[in-house]
Amino acid sequence: MKRTSQLLGAVSAFALIGLSTPAMAEGTQAGQTITNTVTVNYNVGGVAQTAETASDTFTVDRRVNFTVVETGNGATSVSPGSSESYVTFEVTNLSNAALDFSLDVAQDGADDFNIRQPGTLNDGFQLYLDNPLAGTVGEFDAADTLITFLDEIPEDETVTVFVVGDIPGGTVTGNTANVTLTGTAAEAGTTGVLGADVVANTGDADDPNAVDTVFADTGNDGIESDTDTFVVSAAALTVSKTSRVISDPVSGVTNPKAIPGAVVEYCINVENGAGSATATGIQVTDVLVANLTFDNTFGVFVDATADVNNVCSGGTDSGTYTAGTRTVAGTLSDIAAGGSQAFYFRAIIDGDVTFTTP
Template sequence: MTKTMRLLATASGLAVAALAATPAWADGTTAGLSITNTVTLNYKVGGVDQAAVTATDSFTVDRKVNLVVAEVGSSTTTVSPGQTSAVTAFTVTNSSNAALDFSLAATQLSGGTAAHGGTDNFNVSNVRIYADTNDNGSFDAGTDTLITYLDQVAADATKRVFVVVDVPLGRSTGDVAGVRLTATAAEANAAGSVGAAVTQTSGANTADMDTVFADSNTNGNTARDGIHFADDDYTVASASLVVTKSSRIVSDPLNGTTQPKMIPGAVVEYCVAVANAAGSATATNIAISDTLPTATTFVSAFGILVNGTVTGSTCNADGTAGGAHASGVVTATLSDIAAGVTRTALFRVTVN
C-alpha cells in the first residue's frame, strides 16, 4: 500500500469513528443533522514534504417519518348496555428520527369483522380521545386530558391515549362495536397547536432536509403515507331477564285448604319470579314494585319472602323474610341474579 493510500485509509477510519459516536434513534441519526467529512492528503516533491491538501464534504440527514398505532392488550372491552365512559387504550409511537405532532381521530367501523373476531353491529356514542396525562396506564376522569392531537412527540417516544365512549341502552349480549384510532404525522412547529400534515419530498434528493415516509402496511394500513391506525372493540354483556307473575289460591273461608275457590275472603299467594338466561351477564340491584289490586288486601301476617327458588314453574316458599308493604304497594329487593338463576318474591293477599 502506498503512503497516500495509507493516509486516505486513516482519514476514512476516523470519519467512521466519528459517525459511530453519534447518538442513534430507533430510525437512525437525528434528522437535520449536518454530517461533515474531511480528507487530508499529504505528499512530497523531490523528497520534500509539501503542504497538506484537504477536501471537505457535508450533507444533511433527511427525515424518516415512521409511526405505529397499537391497541393495548389483546382482548375486547366488555361493556354493559347504558354504560358511560367505557374505555379502550392505544399507544402511539414516534419511530421517526425527528420530533412530530400527531393529529388523532377516533372513528367507528360500519359492519364487518371487528378486531377480536365479532361482527360489528352497533355504534357507540359520545366518542372522545384522552391523553394519559399522569402516565399511569389507566383512564382517570378529571385528570386525563381531552385531546385531538399529540403535541411534539420526541423521536423514539411512545404516548398512551384512551378512546372513551358511551354505550346505548337496549343492546344484547354479544353485540359488538368496533372503534379505530388513526394518527397522522404533522409538523412539530410550535407547542400548543398541531402542525400541518407532513408531506413527503418528491423528486431527487435535495441539499436541505428531505422527508421520506416509512410507515408499514401492517393490520390493513397503507404503507408509506404518514398515517397509521389500529382497531379495538367493545362487546356487550347484558342480563336477559324474564319476569313471571303467577298466583295460586291457598284457602277460602268455606272450604279451607280443600279445593278452595276464589271467593271473598279467599287467600291468594302471588309469586314474582325473575329468571336470567344462560350466558348472560349477572343482573344486580334488582328492585320489585307491585301495586296490589284494589279488590285485595295484603296479608301482613304472612309477610314477604325474597330470594326464593322455583321447581319447574312452581314457586317454592323457601325465601327469607324481606321487602315491605305500604299504601297498597309491595316492594322487594332481590340479590344478584347470575346467568341461569331464578329468584322469587312471594306474598299473599285476601280477596275483599
C-alpha cells in the same frame, strides 16, 4: 455531503484511522450534524510526517415512523344504553423527532348501530388523552383530557387515547360496531396548535445541509390506523308471576279456595337467558290492587328459589311494603347468564271473615 481534504505527499506507508463512526440509529435526532474526520499518518524515508486529515459533515434527516394500536386484543363488551363506553388505543412515536398527530375516528358502514356523542343523541365520538400521573392509568376517568389531536409527542413516547361514546338503547346481544382510529403525522413546533401534515422528500436527492423527511411507517405514507369493536352483551331477563292459595277461612290449609279472607302467595321468578350479560341492580316492585291486603305477618322474601311448579321457597326476608302506595318491593342479587332469583310475599283477599294465617 460537505467534504474537506488536503493533498498527500509521497507516501511510503500510511494508515487510515476513523476517529468517529456515523450514528445512524433511529434514535439520533433529526437536525443533528454529524462530522467524521479521517487521519492519515505516514512516513517518508522512515521519518514520520505531519498527519493529513479530511472531514465530512452532514445533517441527520427525519425518519417518520409511528404506530396506532388497539389494546386488549379483543372486542370491548358494552351494555345497551351504557354511557361513556370506550375503546383504547396506543399511539407510539417511533420517529427521531417530535410530532403532532391529527386523529380521525370512523365506523364501518355495515355496523349494527351508530355510537353517539356522550350525553347526546347525535352520532359521533369524543377523544380523551390518558393522564399518566392521575386517576387510573389505562382506564378512562375524570382525570383524562378531552382532545382533538395529539400535541408535541416526543420521540420514542407512547400515549393512550380513548375513543368514547354512548351505546344506544334497544341494542341486543351480539350487535357490533367497529371503531377505527386513524392517526396522521403532522409537524410539531407550536404547543396547542396542530401542525400541517408532514410531507416526505420523495424522489429528492439528499441535501446534506437540510433535514429531509422519509416515511418509515407501515404504509410509508405517514398514516396509521387500527380498529376495535364494541360488542353488545345484554341481559335477557324474563319474569313470571304466579299465585297459589295458602289457606282460606272455611277449609284452612286443606284444598283452600280463593274466597274472601283467603291467603294468597305471589311468586315472582326472574330468569336471565343463557349467553347473556349478568343482570345487576335488579329492583322488583309490585303494587297491590284493590281487594288485597298485604300480609305483614309473613314478610317479603328475596333471592329465593322457584321450583318447576313456580312455588317459591327460601330466600331472605329483606323486602319492604309501603302502605301509602301499597307497594311491595325488594332488591335481588345479580343474576348471571342462565341463572334466576325469586321474590315472594303473601296477601289476603278482602272480606268480612277474620282468619289467622299459618
